[in-house]
Amino acid sequence: MAEPVTRISTPMRLEYRFTPGRAASRFLRHVEQGELLGQRCPNCRKVYIPPRGACAACGVPTDEEVRVADKGTVTTFCVVNVPFYGQKIEIPYVSATILLDGADIGIFHLVQEVPAEDVHMGMRVEAVWHDERRPTLESISHFKPTGEPDAPFESYKDYV
Amino acid sequence: MPADDVLVAPNILEYPYARSVGPVIGRFMTGLRDGRIFGIRASDGRVIVPPTEYDPVTSETLGEDRFVEVGQAGVVTTWAWVHQPRERHPLQRPFGWALVRLDGADTGLLHAVDAGDESRMATGMRVRVRWRDERVGEIQDIACFAPEAG
Numbered sequence: 001m002a003e004p005v006t007r008i009s010t011p012m013r014l015e016y017r018f019t020p021g022r023a024a025s026r027f028l029r030h031v032e033q034g035e036l037l038g039q040r041c042p043n044c045r046k047v048y049i050p051p052r053g054a055c056a057a058c059g060v061p062t063d064e065e066v067r068v069a070d071k072g073t074v075t076t077f078c079v080v081n082v083p084f085y086g087q088k089i090e091i092p093y094v095s096a097t098i099l100l101d102g103a104d105i106g107i108f109h110l111v112q113e114v115p116a117e118d119v120h121m122g123m124r125v126e127a128v129w130h131d132e133r134r135p136t137l138e139s140i141s142h143f144k145p146t147g148e149p150d151a152p153f154e155s156y157k158d159y160v
Numbered sequence: 161m162p163a164d165d166v167l168v169a170p171n172i173l174e175y176p177y178a179r180s181v182g183p184v185i186g187r188f189m190t191g192l193r194d195g196r197i198f199g200i201r202a203s204d205g206r207v208i209v210p211p212t213e214y215d216p217v218t219s220e221t222l223g224e225d226r227f228v229e230v231g232q233a234g235v236v237t238t239w240a241w242v243h244q245p246r247e248r249h250p251l252q253r254p255f256g257w258a259l260v261r262l263d264g265a266d267t268g269l270l271h272a273v274d275a276g277d278e279s280r281m282a283t284g285m286r287v288r289v290r291w292r293d294e295r296v297g298e299i300q301d302i303a304c305f306a307p308e309a310g
């Protein structure tokens with residue numbers, strides 16, 4: 001008699017066709033050129049990146065396009081120590097929310113070229129671009145410390 | 161200047177879940193692997209297939225002394241026809257999803273019925289298990305149900 005069954009495999013697969021829409025498509029086309037393009041709300045003046053074509057707070061279209069720097073400040077971060085299926089990066093690694101200079105919302109990306117335990121809030125970082133760029137944020141390999149002094153908490157306290 | 165057209169890309173989410181089944185569902189799965197179907201007797205005497213770990217009326221734990229083997233044929237109590245099977249459906253030709261109340265059971269087991277054509281599906285029709293050749297202890301060990309001859 002074979003052993004009793006104690007486990008079953010229950011895989012799940014969802015296939016979507018994703019379109020980022022007009023505003024984020026323009027953003028991604030610019031990423032391909034090595035540029036970061038946000039949009040400013042005409043009402044609250046906040047700069048969104050990636051742009052979504054409208055300000056969620058004011059409910060108005062955001063037509064004005066604004067270049068955003070490819071460096072910024074770590075506002076919050078997470079050290080990933082847990083291996084998982086499909087993981088592409090060696091652990092431990094750091095995922096961070098980075099407030100790019102000129103933007104009013106953080107983007108989510110990797111912080112590397114620094115020991116995980118040295119990453120901290122306020123750390124100044126800059127994008128490391130791939131030579132071959134495509135219309136995806138993966139065209140930025142990761143962010144690395146700039147070596148500048150930390151940004152004062154006051155400068156990003158509204159974004160944490 | 162970059163083109164202004166809207167991008168589109170495939171976005172596939174995959175979760176390779178495995179779950180432990182516990183003693184009750186485990187017994188059901190072990191039965192399937194061995195070509196047998198087990199239910200569990202509830203406090204009101206009904207036989208529930210697949211077996212539940214708790215009584216649906218009193219919520220008491222249903223222990224291993226309550227397993228009941230049921231028949232490998234039964235009656236379709238409700239059904240829906242699938243005209244275009246999806247990639248992971250149990251059959252790659254049109255089929256019926258049905259609740260099958262197996263002989264000796266009081267509840268319906270959801271599975272596919274290989275009826276060939278929607279006109280052959282009916283509430284009350286008799287169907288029989290068609291086992292998969294190689295069974296491992298999962299619901300797909302039942303390849304499908306097929307209409308009983310006659």
Ligand SMILES: [Zn+2]
Nearest residue numbers: 041044055058
């Ligand atoms: Zn606004």
